[in-house]
Amino acid sequence: MTGRRGRLGLVSDVEEHRLRAPANLVSPRAKGLWALRAGLGWLVVLVGQAVPLVLSAAARPWLVATLAATAVLGVAHTAVMPWWRYRVHRWETTADAVFTRAGWATQEWRLAPVSRVQTVDTARGPLQQLFGLATVTVTTASAQGPVTIEGLDEAVAARIVDELTATTQATRGDAT
């Protein structure tokens, strides 16, 4: 496939169509956040499975087996996912667009032109506060359009919000 000739017959000067990675990494502390969050999630599942084991004296062997399998899965997920995610999660703001990549096994690029941005928010959950991190959410008029950047250093998040607010205020129209 060449991708050089579009369906309208326009000749594209891009040799190969491939999305590049956004320029900036998130804060390295985000790895800790993701690991902690995954660990807590798995802990809930493990405790839920351990309760019947402890309560019933006649512990069934398959209960032990599923518990062990869950533990292995949980440890593997908690160990691998944060590193993988850290390599994937990236963001970039240009003069006219916000561009992010997120996920790990399943990855998603999101792109919103600054001219269509409606609100720019930051949020810090209790776990994020523990790590000094923040999430920036950029919404557009689309119900499916919000662009979120998770695991940013608080200072960086504040800077992005200031920048984006300044550029969006310069843009007129109802952004639909």
Added chain:
Amino acid sequence: MNEREWGRLNPLMIVVRPLNELLGLVPVLFAILVVGDVDLIRLGIAVGTVVLVVLYGLLSWLTTKYRITESRVELHKGVLFRQQLSIPRDRVRTVDLTAKLGHRLFGLSAVRVGTGKQEAKGEGVSLDAVTAAEADRLRQEFLRRAPEAAAAPVEEHQLSILDKAWYRYAPLSLSGLIGVGAVVGFGANLASELDLGLSDSGAARSLSAWVTSSSTAAVALACVVVVLVFSTLASLVGYLLQNHGYRLTRQADGTLRVRRGLLTTRSVSVEEEKLRGVVRHEPLLLRLGGGARLSAVTTGLASESGSALLLPAAHAAEATRVTDEVLGSRVDVTLAKHPRRALSRRLVRAVTPSVLVVLVLAGLSLTASWPTWPWVTGAVVLVPASVLVAFDRYRGLGHGLTPRHLVSRSGSLNRSTVALERAGVIGWKVRQTFFQRRAGLITVTATTAAGAGGYEVIDVGEEQGLALADEAAPGLLRQFLA
């Protein structure tokens, strides 16, 4: 009426609102009073309910008022929870006039105003109800852009009108089947609730005698015939109720207007400037019968509730014609196919669940003494059917660009083709699962303020999809391509 003064809803609403509620309860009340054992408690409950409903109607009439100023529409309402709604007039995108049977007896109509905001159900400004004449005045008022323009009746140009021949597409939807199911379930419930003793009646006894004496095949055939007949009738009645008097017109004030309905009449006006596209729905049966349905992609209309309907189930050629008329350009272009690798994904996704079902059923027949016919039927019918569905889904995948629209088609049992205005695209999402990455495929979503908020191009080749997005909205994606 002076436009600065507060208006009230029509006082008849004190009667109409409870009447609409009660009309829905008529079959139940009838059954209770005529057939069931009428005791004092039941009667008391029934009367009490009626009194409460009427009282609530009175209170909500007393507490609701609205006004239209130069720039805003304001509505105050609520009995227990006071609500004050105010929306700028220039944000009004759609006006929906609905008159239920109770409304129509008194010549009233409810007015619902949709704005560009994505609204949850029950939100938004709704005036329930004003006189039909006032409703029509409000419709023109809300969608009038220039304040000086005369409120005289505007010219309209007819785009489409109900054709009796379209009724043959009515049975090709599952709504009839669902309707029959609901009625049977409700009826059975009611019968057992009221101790009607149907099982003792003569008809029921001779029926059960016939069932026990006949062969399984005959009983099954009879069941199928009965269900088919009733669901066909139900879907025809449903089509009549919803689409009687259907008309699609283009008004001179720049709006599209859909009018339809037999008992509950409905008129939906959509501001054309904010119309972002059209979705063509072709569920499997309807598609095999050569029909299609259309709905509008626009802000201010909940896409599920049917208010976005542009054309009910009709001839496919008519659907194409109406689409072209509404969008003002041809969008039935030849669509580009997706890579062959998308077929394997469709196969895996369609066949895996049915294979799992068969395996579970087989396991149950081995271990839990279940009969063998469920998993044999599954293996013989379900698995091949899912393979066929997968092939059809792959055949359905396609995308294309016209000078003004992005076209994307997907689905088999519920095939839909969206033509989305390229100028209405306000961002992109590109998604790649682990397996898509290995197959070099992506799912591209064009986000928009209208309709579902985003429309997907599923399992398109990586380069193909990015080239499409780059070309559809020039200057946006280019800077992020490597």
